[in-house]
Amino acid sequence: MSDDTSKMAREHAVQRCRERGIVIPTIAEMRQPTTVPSAIRRKLPEVDMQAVDPVNLFRITWHNDPATGGFGPVNALEIPAALTGVRARIVGLVGKHFPTGAHKVGAAFGCLVPRLVAGEFDPTTQKAVWPSTGNYCRGGAFDSALLGCKAVAILPEGMSRERFDWLASIGAEIIATPGCESNVKEIFDACWDIRKNQPLAVIFNQFEEFGNYLWHYGVTGPAAEEAFHALAGPRARLAAWVGATGSAGTLAAGDYLKDVAPGCTITVAEALQCPTLLATGFGNHRIEGIGDKHVPWIHNARNTDLVAAIDDEATMRLLRVFNERAGREALLRRGVPYDLVNQLPLLGISSICNLLAAIKTARHFELDGSDFVLTCFTDSAALYQTRLAELTAERGEYTDRQAEADIERFLCGATTDHLKELTYPDRKALHNLKYFTWVEQQGKTVKELDALWSPGFWRDLQAQLPGWDAAIETFNRDTGVSAEPSERR
Ligand SMILES: Cc1ncc(COP(=O)(O)O)c(C=O)c1O
Missing domain, CATH: 3.40.50.1100 (Rossmann fold)
Known part of the structure; x- marks a missing residue:
């Protein structure tokens, strides 16, 4: 994306969130929901957990209390x-x-939101594509609906009926790939088709998106x-x-x-x-x-x-x-x-x-x-x-x-x-196995692969988390819908 396109995408995202009254939670708030603004905490018990209501973004946390609809200790x-x-x-x-009844809604948030607030995804013109074996694409479809973006769910045809029914109910476009659980290559093939034929689709590939890693780390x-x-x-x-x-x-x-x-x-x-x-x-x-x-x-x-x-x-x-x-x-x-x-x-x-x-x-x-x-x-x-x-x-x-x-x-x-x-060579063998999927098939370079072996790579990645929260806070300020800004940290 050029700087101008990215600037415009971010403006569109700000506008979309302003129109819909969307406040985006920070990672710190998901980790410790006692820091969530009290206006939002007061509203949550009135909103069904599965409702397509942006306040449910704040329920992307391990602290939901199903008895009160508020927050409690870690479940x-x-x-x-x-x-x-x-x-x-x-x-x-x-x-x-x-x-959505599954933790993958958090991984999907981790892939989508940093790009949304950085102007790398335009919710008014682009579709979010969620390749998955089931729960990630449901999480992605849910997060997309809350943030007002179109979603495409890719999952193997053999996954449980409940997953397909739920996706249809939330209005996601569904692509069912051949095979069952372990047919991930077929999911990747569907992604390449989309990349070639649908320039306005952005693929949030959980298998390679470090946002997924960082959400769980944080x-x-x-x-x-x-x-x-x-x-x-x-x-x-x-x-x-x-x-x-x-x-x-x-x-x-x-x-x-x-x-x-x-x-x-x-x-x-x-x-x-x-x-x-x-x-x-x-x-x-x-x-x-x-x-x-x-x-x-x-x-x-x-x-x-x-x-x-x-x-x-x-x-x-x-x-x-x-x-x-x-x-x-x-x-x-x-x-x-x-x-x-x-x-x-x-x-x-x-x-x-x-x-x-x-x-x-x-x-x-x-x-x-x-x-x-x-x-x-x-x-x-x-x-x-x-x-x-x-x-x-x-x-x-x-x-x-x-x-x-x-x-x-x-x-x-x-x-x-x-x-x-695993011994040290066993771990290296697992790392080396990535070559066949990622370098041979999916367009990564050997240099990028080598970098993943270094503990410093993961340290640098983890150090990005505070930057995410700062970008989310700036974005919320720009939309002007931040609830009770004085309470936000
Ligand atoms: C039911 C279920 N269990 C386990 C996992 C694996 O989690 P991860 O993708 O974080 O490795 C998933 C991922 O979709 C899942 O849906």
Whole structure:
């Protein structure tokens, strides 16, 4: 974009936000919503969380309190030893209480907003394109609707019905690419088509956009730290961050935790049926949200300590255990507290994958009761009701006997198989794997790839966050709709 075009794009964006009364939250406010202007905090309880109302931009935070509609402590759920079988304290940040019911709405914000406020995206003439395996494009469509931009969602045709229905309801244009979860190459091909044929489309490719990384570094990481401090006793140690990789954005929270808690390790989970990181493998799988057969550009591979491949059959069986009557009763008989059993539907399929990878991490490093393993329950079972119905149709009603067998085999039997602790050359091999997707196919240079190996690259990136907030604050001042400016920091 030339300087003039960029200036005009920014003016259009300011005008659009002024007309619609849009105030954009800063990263600092998302991290700590007690700093959100009180006029906005007062308004939130009156607005439905899913409403296309710009005030919901302030709900892009881990602090939403579903009971009051306001803000509270970080949403987190501890899964105790009665269920995990390990002494380590496993705690997952809960994504369900974000608008759209999934945390990816934050990653989409991180990709769109810095460009919007810098004049790199004109919401009055351009379309925002969201390539995704499901939740990111829903988040992008939601953020676009709040900010008054047109959205195009790209996702594989095999993703859950709930995702397509929701996208249609919000008015997004939908492009369904061939295949299932692990067909990310087909998504990239659709992006190239758009680049060639639609000059007014801007592609926010989460797999390469550092805005995705930075949103998680600046918001999810501190939320995990806060959840840890809320539960930690005097001898507690933040031992690990566990995250399944789709775009690798959520892994950035692990980079943040390594900075504040030296010694913290990062486990990256993937599907055993598509073990790209474990074995340069490929294949189809059913853990929705974790796209595969490549290493995302924004994955800081040098920081990855452990790779855990999780059998998708384990995640589907446990989805039934956590949501079917027979499964819940079996857990109660085993002494899992009633309150916790009621909360297990907060875990969607990839959240169950993260839970299993957390158990494996705890077993591998022989963690004890003072060690905390933090992870992310990215979305909830609410998005997989059709999958549960399909399982019943395929396999019959879920029985007590089946529930007991699944708990024994897939929870109690979660051991250290399909794990790899990475050496320095292993990490470099993951980094090198980026070459085939990004340099050969997607137009990056070897020089750019080499730069990603340097820890200094990631430091410089992280140092951009205060600049983001300054640009958002200036933008809000220019629109003139900032609520209670004296309260804003
Ligand atoms: C349900 C679900 N789980 C996990 C992920 C992976 O998160 P990330 O893309 O940050 O690696 C996604 C990403 O879309 C998702 O939708």
